[in-house]
Amino acid sequence: MIVLKTKEEIEFIRESAKLLSRTLAEVGKHIRPGVTTRFLDSIGEQFIRDNGGIPLCKGYEGFPSAFCTSVNDVVVHGIPNDDFLKEGDNVTLDCVIDLNGYVSDSAYTFVVGCVNESVQRLLKVTKEALFIGLDQCKAGNRVGDISQVIQMHCEKNGYSVVRELCGHGVGFKMHESPNVPNFGVRGTGPLLKEGMVIAVEPMVCMGSKNIKISDADGWTCRTKDGKPAAHFEHTVAITENGPDILTTFDFIENENNETL
Numbered sequence: 001m002i003v004l005k006t007k008e009e010i011e012f013i014r015e016s017a018k019l020l021s022r023t024l025a026e027v028g029k030h031i032r033p034g035v036t037t038r039f040l041d042s043i044g045e046q047f048i049r050d051n052g053g054i055p056l057c058k059g060y061e062g063f064p065s066a067f068c069t070s071v072n073d074v075v076v077h078g079i080p081n082d083d084f085l086k087e088g089d090n091v092t093l094d095c096v097i098d099l100n101g102y103v104s105d106s107a108y109t110f111v112v113g114c115v116n117e118s119v120q121r122l123l124k125v126t127k128e129a130l131f132i133g134l135d136q137c138k139a140g141n142r143v144g145d146i147s148q149v150i151q152m153h154c155e156k157n158g159y160s161v162v163r164e165l166c167g168h169g170v171g172f173k174m175h176e177s178p179n180v181p182n183f184g185v186r187g188t189g190p191l192l193k194e195g196m197v198i199a200v201e202p203m204v205c206m207g208s209k210n211i212k213i214s215d216a217d218g219w220t221c222r223t224k225d226g227k228p229a230a231h232f233e234h235t236v237a238i239t240e241n242g243p244d245i246l247t248t249f250d251f252i253e254n255e256n257n258e259t260l
């Protein structure tokens with residue numbers, strides 16, 4: 001069952017989303033060669049709690065930390081650890097928070113120092129795929145419309161999309177209906193309606209789409225071919241005025257963001 005949100009509830013989710021967006025930027029500032037993902041997780045968790053939020057990944061089905069930190073060939077669900085990030089890595093920070101009972105979800109793939117052009121292009125195309133998908137988040141469209149444009153954009157650029165994991169409804173809980181796959185066919189799937197809030201999150205591989213989940217920890221999801229992957233995610237509300245993107249990358253990407 002898809003739970004619709006009122007305009008007032010969407011304003012509360014926007015507050016949660018703003019704190020989450022500020023959090024990703026705050027943690028992102030510390031990304032450089034020589035830092036560990038455990039350190040990034042700890043400052044991020046502190047920032048969330050200092051601002052009245054609750055990190056929802058921590059303890060979710062036994063997940064141990066506030067952030068998923070996914071380096072290079074890790075697609076999603078990387079567990080923070082004591083390895084040093086190094087020049088040329090890419091690292092995705094993925095986080096879900098609750099603020100005053102309202103839940104938002106966002107992810108961003110950062111570069112560590114300078115990365116090679118092929119990785120830069122992967123990140124660019126994945127982010128483009130996210131925004132092309134978000135453009136489809138309009139009442140009257142269907143989930144398959146989002147899925148198809150994401151898949152098309154990635155595949156026409158020579159990349160593949162993960163099949164096993166998808167976006168989802170969000171707002172009152174981390175995972176709500178509907179599922180929002182990153183592959184599919186226009187005109188199929190659940191109808192999008194005003195008041196729906198969803199997380200759109202392309203997970204894109206430079207090589208083949210096949211993944212494997214670590215036997216060692218049961219979480220870390222890697223590309224089978226060992227090639228890099230990227231992941232960008234926004235929480236978006238479907239409104240009478242079209243897509244209303246509640247999380248933002250502006251705090252990460254704009255130098256003069258103090259006034260946002």
Ligand code: MF3
Nearest residue numbers: 057060063068094095096105
């Ligand atoms: N943020 C991820 C998502 O998009 C989920 C995190 S999995 C968890 O659904 F276990 F870490 F919570």
Ligand code: CO
Nearest residue numbers: 105199201233
């Ligand atoms: Co999500």
